[in-house]
Amino acid sequence: MAKSKFEYVRSFETDDTCLRNCYIVVRLDGRNFHKFSEQHGFVKPNDERALALMRRSAGCVMEQLDDVCVAYGQSDEFSFVFKRSTNWFKRRASKLMTHVASQFSSSFVFFWGEYFTHQPLLYPPSFDGRVVLYPSNRNLRDYLSWRQADCHINNQYNTVFWTLVQKGGLSTTQAEERLKGTVAADKNEILFSEFNINYNAEPQLYRKGSTLIWDTAEEVTTKKVKPANQSEREVHVTRTRKKITTHHCDIIGSQFWEEHPDILESD
Numbered sequence: 346m347a348k349s350k351f352e353y354v355r356s357f358e359t360d361d362t363c364l365r366n367c368y369i370v371v372r373l374d375g376r377n378f379h380k381f382s383e384q385h386g387f388v389k390p391n392d393e394r395a396l397a398l399m400r401r402s403a404g405c406v407m408e409q410l411d412d413v414c415v416a417y418g419q420s421d422e423f424s425f426v427f428k429r430s431t432n433w434f435k436r437r438a439s440k441l442m443t444h445v446a447s448q449f450s451s452s453f454v455f456f457w458g459e460y461f462t463h464q465p466l467l468y469p470p471s472f473d474g475r476v477v478l479y480p481s482n483r484n485l486r487d488y489l490s491w492r493q494a495d496c497h498i499n500n501q502y503n504t505v506f507w508t509l510v511q512k513g514g515l516s517t518t519q520a521e522e523r524l525k526g527t528v529a530a531d532k533n534e535i536l537f538s539e540f541n542i543n544y545n546a547e548p549q550l551y552r553k554g555s556t557l558i559w560d561t562a563e564e565v566t567t568k569k570v571k572p573a574n575q576s577e578r579e580v581h582v583t584r585t586r587k588k589i590t591t592h593h594c595d596i597i598g599s600q601f602w603e604e605h606p607d608i609l610e611s612d
């Protein structure tokens with residue numbers, strides 16, 4: 346077929362194929378969620394509904410898109426790790442990133458009402474996305490460790506900050522002043538000695554974030570069969586199905602990775 350004279354514009358498209366053998370990480374982050382969380386009455390510092398909705402949307406991304414081997418989320422962000430051997434969309438960064446972002450955003454809106462039963466969605470939220478490549482298992486694990494360490498640092502700060510405000514009667518400015526220059530041990534001490542809160546006993550979900558991986562589960566179904574010349578009977582059929590499991594555990598140390606050796610492909 347003859348090409349139109351306009352065809353040449355295709356050559357303006359640039360190649361954004363991700364380097365082979367690398368893990369492709371797409372990280373999404375809610376746009377201006379400082380305002381979004383205020384306007385939708387998120388509980389401070391952690392809103393169970395919001396975190397559950399984030400996990401639900403991330404699960405939807407894993408189910409609808411190929412080759413995500415692990416996802417990690419906290420606060421208004423989620424990172425999706427594509428298998429290093431993936432050839433989905435020929436490893437084109439823009440395709441991968443935009444599919445993740447739009448599947449996540451539409452899921453977030455689609456499932457909103459299931460989690461925020463009495464809080465209408467006031468305007469359409471959006472998430473930015475970026476792609477980063479990690480060439481080794483060490484680099485990938487360090488990336489995920491970085492996000493989990495960030496979760497811990499922010500959550501510890503926010504927990505003390507909002508305890509000082511909600512239980513200690515301080516203004517937000519006073520709480521900020523009080524925490525200036527404090528290290529982790531000081532923050533734990535304030536929580537413990539003044540409010541009888543043991544930070545390490547706070548929910549793992551808040552302190553560690555959420556890690557989603559694939560697991561296999563045996564599923565037993567009954568099926569009606571009717572062999573020739575015999576009466577109909579029921580048989581049990583066992584099938585192995587892939588399903589997503591959620592973990593709120595430490596992913597910085599080795600234990601999690603040793604318990605789930607199938608997540609990473611060897612270097």
Ligand code: DGT
Pocket residue numbers: 374375376377378379380382387388389390391392393395396420421
């Ligand atoms: P950005 O990402 O540059 O567009 O701006 P933000 O405002 O989204 O900033 P970011 O992503 O650094 O911080 C996340 C904001 O979302 C932060 O202000 C706290 C809020 N947020 C996230 N999860 C919760 C939650 O469970 N409860 C409450 N109250 N706020 C939350």
Ligand code: MG
Pocket residue numbers: 374
């Ligand atoms: Mg940001």
Ligand code: MG
Pocket residue numbers: 374375376377378379421
């Ligand atoms: Mg944000």
Ligand code: MG
Pocket residue numbers: 374375420421422
């Ligand atoms: Mg964020």
Ligand code: MG
Pocket residue numbers: none
């Ligand atoms: Mg098309």
